[in-house]
Amino acid sequence: MSMTVADLTGLFNQLAFTPLDWVLIELGVIGAYIVFGIAGFGTALIAGPVLINFMALSRIIPLLVLLDFIAAFGNLLPSRRSVVKAELLRLLPCMAVGCTVGVVFLLNLKSDILLLLMGVFITAYALYSLGVKIRPTQLAAGWAIPMGTIGGLFGALFGSGGFLYAIYLNSRLPSKVQARATQAALISCSTIVRLSLFLLAGVYAEMPLLLLAACLFPAMVVGSWIGRSLIMKLSREAFVRLVTWLVLASGIALIGRYLST
Known part of the structure; x- marks a missing residue:
C-alpha cells in the first residue's frame, strides 16, 4: 500500500512539533550521538531530558x-575482530533477561513515575561517575550476572545500561580496544533484543513514531560521525567528565520537574 503526500502530511501533523521544537529535538539527538560515538553508550542520558519535554518516556526509548540499532553496528563493524566472545557470551543471557523485565515495566508504569525514576537514575549515574576515582582492577566472572541483568533492565527502562557493561569489561579485559569492541557487540545485541520485544509489543505499529525516527536519522549520522572524529583528537576521559556534569544537571532538572507537577 503506497503512501500519498496527504498521508505524510497527516503523520507530520500528528507529531505536532513547532519549528523550534524540531530544532531542539534534532540538536538533542546530535548531542546524544556525539557522546555515543565517543563512549559507545549514553544516548538516552543526553537525549532523554530534551525529548521528554515533547513526548512520553515510553515513546522515547x-x-x-x-537509532541505536544502526549506530551500534556502525561502531561494531570496524572493530569486530577484537570482540572477546567469552565475555560476550557470559553477559548476553543476563542482558536478555534484564531487557525483558525492563520492557514490561516501561510499557506498564505511569509516565509520571517513569519521569521520577529516570531523573533518579540519571542523577545517581552521574554522581557515581564523578565520585568514583578508582575502578576495580579485576572483577570476577560471576559479576557478569548482576552487571548483565541490571544493564539490560536499565537499557530497556531508561535506554542506557551501557555504563555497567563498560565497568565490567574495562575491569576484565586488559586491552581498551577489546573492551570497546566487546561493548559495541553487546550494545548491538541489546538493541536487537529490545527492538524485537518492542516489535512483539506492537510499539512500532505507530507510523508517527517511525516517521520521527526517519526524520532524526540524519541527526544520528551526523552526531556519530562527530563523536568518532572527536575521540581521535581529545581525551575521552575529559570529554566524558564534562558530559557527566551536564547529565547530572539534567537528572536534577527532571526530579525538579516531577516535584513541581
Whole structure:
C-alpha cells in the first residue's frame, strides 16, 4: 500500500512539533550521538531530558532503540575482530533477561513515575561517575550476572545500561580496544533484543513514531560521525567528565520537574 503526500502530511501533523521544537529535538539527538560515538553508550542520558519535554518516556526509548540499532553496528563493524566472545557470551543471557523485565515495566508504569525514576537514575549515574576515582582492577566472572541483568533492565527502562557493561569489561579485559569492541557487540545485541520485544509489543505499529525516527536519522549520522572524529583528537576521559556534569544537571532538572507537577 503506497503512501500519498496527504498521508505524510497527516503523520507530520500528528507529531505536532513547532519549528523550534524540531530544532531542539534534532540538536538533542546530535548531542546524544556525539557522546555515543565517543563512549559507545549514553544516548538516552543526553537525549532523554530534551525529548521528554515533547513526548512520553515510553515513546522515547523505542525511538532511540531504532537509532541505536544502526549506530551500534556502525561502531561494531570496524572493530569486530577484537570482540572477546567469552565475555560476550557470559553477559548476553543476563542482558536478555534484564531487557525483558525492563520492557514490561516501561510499557506498564505511569509516565509520571517513569519521569521520577529516570531523573533518579540519571542523577545517581552521574554522581557515581564523578565520585568514583578508582575502578576495580579485576572483577570476577560471576559479576557478569548482576552487571548483565541490571544493564539490560536499565537499557530497556531508561535506554542506557551501557555504563555497567563498560565497568565490567574495562575491569576484565586488559586491552581498551577489546573492551570497546566487546561493548559495541553487546550494545548491538541489546538493541536487537529490545527492538524485537518492542516489535512483539506492537510499539512500532505507530507510523508517527517511525516517521520521527526517519526524520532524526540524519541527526544520528551526523552526531556519530562527530563523536568518532572527536575521540581521535581529545581525551575521552575529559570529554566524558564534562558530559557527566551536564547529565547530572539534567537528572536534577527532571526530579525538579516531577516535584513541581
